[in-house]
Structures are given as structure tokens and as C-alpha cells.
Amino acid sequence: MRFRALLAAFAAASSVALAVPAAAQDTLRIRLNADIRSTDPGVNRDANTDGIVWHVVEGLVALRADASVGPMLAERVEVSEDGRAYTFALRPGVRFHNGQPLTSADVAFAMQRYMRRETNWRCRGDLDSSVTRITAVETPDERTVVIRLEQPSALFLTMLARPDCGQAGIWHRDSLNPDGSWRAPVGTGPFRLGEWRRGQFVELTRFENYAALPGAPDGLAGNKTPMVERVRFTIIPDDAAARAALLAGNIDILPDARSRDLPELRQRPGISIHSAASMDLQVLLMQTRDPLLQDVRMRRAIALALDVPELVRAVSEGTSRPSRAPIPVGSTFFTPAMAEVPPRDVAQARRLAAEAGYRGQRLRIVTTRRYEAFYEIAVLVQDMLRDAGIESDLEVLEWATQLDRYTRGDYQMMAFGFSARLDPSLSYEMFTGPKATQPRKAWDNPEVQAMLEQTMRETDAIRRRATFEAMHRRLLEEVPMVALYSSVTHGVTPRHVQGYGSWAVDAPRAWGVRIQR
């Protein structure tokens, strides 16, 4: 009896102590699976870092939900006839979080820092040589910025909009310490950086003078009006604990629910699931320099032995669509020809393997358990290959070791995933190139490399699409890797959260989201 009374007293005390204060109801709490690395856009970053930074800092242009590029701080962009000068007219009325108006000098200042080698900006290499080269950033007046390029590029605006490049975000010079090092972002985004308590949470506060675009939210573009006073990204590394936290009301948004939890979550009243196809790519890489796999017949045999639709259904719990094309299904460059998935043909696989001289040698498939999908893909591939008489062993590595092996090209086969690429040229670039200088590249074919470079220069969408189709056909013939699917992101919210949606990039957006208890 006494014990019960004690329990009751404890419960009552708990409920009083943990009752949500009225002001806190305007705090949107979102799960973050790991701490961020920094607040410096596109520098020392990961997907979580990008996802925080894009609430605080905006670029001249931004990524739309369909992966096209839309205006953000620039209200319009004009491209010169030779494609080597981009003129950005800045949107009037935009202010930084410190109250200062956005000017072309701020844009030039930020861009110059990005392009300095010591900044270590992720995309400096792309805009300094590999995609194109920025030769000048000019400011003819306070509201106009002209960026000049060495050669025309179909990818320039995409590069500026890339979330992993920090959207080439424009920040006020107050973001830097007097010695030029990064302090904290003073941007133009819908939220200011509040408190970052390492290992615990990152809190953002609403920017009351945010200059929102009209219309609806659209990816990282469109209307980004903040609807809540604060957003707290709470770091919860464990998936089971994160799910429990959502159900217990300790967080409001679980942006990355596991596929396996969905059936149970769907049964719960008042829970909404927001699914969206991502632009990442899960693949099986094959080392074309391996003595056995250098024979294209052997690689074709492996591809034919795989039941890709069944594999994808099993790994993604039926939520992802199988695709043998490296271009994401949601891209405007994804054509009907790319939608075809060649059927499994075990007999033909056996024949081709025999022709290639396969005599029962055991292949090795490198994988990791850090990303459960990689491991499951490897297990299923091993099983499917066995049906075709191809024996293999799994080599399960810790992620950093696998990444190291990938970079050195030190594998026979590898279950791997590429992060989202926003342009088909970048999708192909991630695995196409000379192995002599870039051992990580899976597909070393000078003809294909030339086609790829052509797509980077070509600005006509129809001609680009035709080239991508040709490259896709070559990919299916030469099989340096087997593209499998793009994953699906599942966000979960309780009833009181409105306006939230998952999207193609794997991190949540808090603007446009309101709490109605």
C-alpha cells in the first residue's frame, strides 16, 4: 500500500515537473540521429550539418523539390549568350539576422572566402577546375552580382544550389572572427542559430524579419515562412529510443523512421507517415580490374543472377522502386527506357560465368553494418549468386574501413550507397572516371568519360537526355556496377504537427510547419 502511494506520489511529481510549459508549445522538436560537425556552410559538414545550416543561411539560388534550381536571394538570373557570365539581381528587402541589408558586396565577400583553398569548401574543386572555373565575382552595383566562368557549364547553378555545398550560402561578415575564422552563421534564413549544446541539441529561433518568397514551400526554395518560435533538433542516436521518444511525446518529428517500424506505426491512431523518394543510390560495385571480374561476361553473369525487384522489395520493405539506372526515378532526366529492369536469368548467368572461365572461385563482397541496407543487400546478393553457381563470402567491415577500401578501389564487389546527386551528370560522375588517378571510380571508359564531359557542357535538355540514355545502355552492357534503387525517407509526426513533409534530400525542413495542440 505504502509502495503504491509512493509510486502515485512519484508519478504526480513527475507529471507536474514535466508538464509542458505554455511557451514551450511553440517549440518544434525534431530528432537528429547524430550531432552536427560545424555551422560553416559546406565546410566540415555532413547531411545533419547541411540540414541545420539550410534553416539559417540561404544562397543565391536554391534546390526545388523536383531537383531543379529556383531563385532564392537572387530574384532572377541572366546568363550571357556565351554561357560564361551569370548576372544575379538580388531580391530587395532581404536582411541578415543582425539587421543589415543584403548587398552584392556581401555576396562577393562570401564567394571569395568559399574559393580560397584554406577554407576547405567542399565544392571549391568543382568550381575551380572539374566542372568549371570561377574567374571573377563582380559587383557593378549594390543589387547586382556577376559571376564569370572560364567555360560554360550546365551544372553551374546546380553546384551553387547543392545542399552539401552549403548552397553556397551568403552570410554576413559578422559570421567570422576578427582573424577570419568561422564563428557562427549570421544568415538570411527563416531561423537564427540559437544554442548548440554539443551532443545534446541544436536550437534555432524564428527570424522575425525574414523576407519570405510568395507561394508554397518547394524543396529549399519557395516560401520558407517560420511558423514556430523555436526549433530544437534533439540528438537521439538510437533508432528505438527515437521511436519511443516520438510516441511518448518527447519529440514532434521523427524524420527518418526505419522501414521495419512502419507497419506498427501505421496502426497507431493520430500518427502520420510522410514518405518521399530520396535521390541517393544503392548499388553493387564490381572491380573491373579484378582478374576474374575484368571479363565483362562474368560481370554480366552476376547482374543476370540478381533478382533486383525481389532484392529491393526485401531490403526496403516494399517502399522503394527498383531501378537499374543511376539517375534517380524522380529526376526529369529519368526516361521510360531507364525504367526497364532486365529480368533475372539464372541459366544465362551460369552460361556466361562458364564462358568467362569461372570454376567455382569464391568472390568477396565487402559490406558494413553501419548502414543496414548495405548489409542486407550483400546477404541477398550472396544468396542469389549461389543460385547461379557463383560462390561468394561477405567481408563485413566497419564503415570507415569500407570507405577507405572504396577509395582505394580495394574490393571485388561492394555493397555501397552514394549520397544524393542533383544532376544526372553528377550521378554518372560519382562512379565514372580514370582509375589510374581516381581508384574509387568503378567505370573507367574514356568514351563514356567524353560523353559525361559533354553532358556537363551541354545546356540543351533534350540533347543531354539523349546522351544519358546512351550512357545508360553502355552501363547495362559493361556492368561496372549494378544500380539497385533510391531509398525512401519516412518522416513520422503526431496529429498536432501540421505542414511537415519528407522530401528528396535526407534531412527535415522546419519552415511551414506548425504545432496545433
Added chain:
Amino acid sequence: MAGYVLRRLLVALPTLLLAAASVFFLMRLVPGDPALLILGDAATPEAVADLRAALGLDRPLPVQFLLWLERVAAGDFGRSITNGEAVGPLLLDRFAVTAPVVLAAVGAAALLAVPFGMLAAWKQDSLADVATVTVATLLLSMPSFWLGLILLLVFGLWLGWVPVVGWVPFAEDPWRALHAILLPVVTLALVEAGVLIRMARASTVEVLRLDYVAHARAKGVPEGRVLARHVFPNAFAPTLTLIGLVLGNLLGGIAVMETVFTLPGLGRLLVDAIFARDYPVIQGVMLFIAAIYVLVNLAVDLLYPVFDPRVTAD
């Protein structure tokens, strides 16, 4: 006594140096490049080389080691490769999360284990003994993360008595801080109590068989006095050693528990640092853990004479 402590601390210095060198060079043998992990799958060789140079990883290993050692001797543990944070304050911040949980849990486990272990030994082969041993075996067989998740499910999700996430420092809000660490403390205490009960029971059984206990009983000393005065001090000494080892082990990080209960502690810091190949943090944490072991063992050795007069600090 002071001389003994000083001697022990001086003897610990080569141990710490050896630990530092082992961690430094072993971590460099493990494949994986922090620059590559930071830059990800789109990294170009030039960008990786630039970042490696910026992080000082392009220098020869012995040079890196000596530079690090020199800084550590001056009290500077360097900065995290991952987020640029100073490692020294970071260690203390994270230890401030782990320490209260571990101290409370080990304290609770010891308070639970010693009486139950002694009781079980005193009533050897009785129903109480069998029940105690069964429960203890069950507790030590349960993985801590599993027990933690079950407790989280019951008390956090179903009953809603404690928050599932949301650690707050004691200095900020003691009441909420207590709520946040309650389940981790209970989980750890239960798991560690299993080991300690078995140890306390085994050592008590041994002491109860000794002649001086039979002699005391034959003299007509009351049973309670026999247990408290003659059995407990001798039986507790081995348990104390085990408590010291458990304490040292847990203070060095309870990574799994910290992950389940979302505690930003030392263990999670170490695991995250290993995954990210954040060398300065790994080296700092490991050196810190080695120092904790040395200090805890020293404290146990100093406490030993209190329970066992045959042992002296000198």
C-alpha cells in the same frame, strides 16, 4: 601515506605514457582516414590532401606523436578533428554526465549486493540462497541495452513517468536531471548488482568456513555480531576490489547505455570519435580513462586497510 600516494602516482606515469603511445599508434594502424570521412563519397584526391594537410595528418607519425605529447604535457589535448572543439573541456563536460550515473549506479549496486550476497551465503543452500543466486545470474546475463530499452518502454513510454530523452545538467534543473538519469542508474545498478552479489556471496561463504568464525560462534558471540564484526570486513575486501574494477570500467564510458538513454557521456564521445577517426578525441579519452583506472585503483588500495588490517598502505 602521502609518500605512498606520491610514489604510486609517479609509477603511474610510465603506464600512462605507454597507454598513450599504444592508443596513438594502434589507431593509426586501423584503416580509415578522417579527411575522407569528413569529405565523403564525393571527395577528390586534391581535397583529401588539402584537408589532411590542414589537420596536420600529412606529417610523419613520430612527429605527430611527439607534438601531441608535448601539447598534452602542457595541458592541451588538442582540438577535435570533427568539430574543432577543444578536447580537454570536452572530456570534462562528458565526464560530468557519465560520472554521476556511474557513481550512483555502482553505489546502489553495492548497497544492494553486499547485504543480499552475505545473506545468501549465511543461508547457504536455502530457498533464499537459491533465489538470490538465480536473480543475480539472471541480472548479469541480461544485456544492459536490452534491460534499458525494456525499462524505457515501461516507465518512459507506457507509464510516462520519466522522459524518454532530454538529459539536462544538474546545475540547470536538478529535478529534471534526476528524472533523466533515473532509468540509466537503475539499469546499470541492476546489471552490476548481479556480478557483485555473486562475488559477495562467494567471499562470504569462504570466510564463514574459517576457524576464527567457528571460534567466535563457539565462544557464544551473537550471530549478528559474528557477521558484522568478523565476517563482513574480511568478506568485503574482495568485493571492494571488484567494485573498484567495475567503477574504473564504467567511468571509462558506458557507451551502449548512453546511446539508449541519449546521454551525452564519455562512452558515446569515444565511440563516435572512433567511427569518425577523430584521433585527438580518441587519444584524449583513452588517456583520461587510463588515468581514471589508476586513480580508482589507488583509491581502492587506500581503502583496503580499513577493511583488512593485514594490509597496510605502506
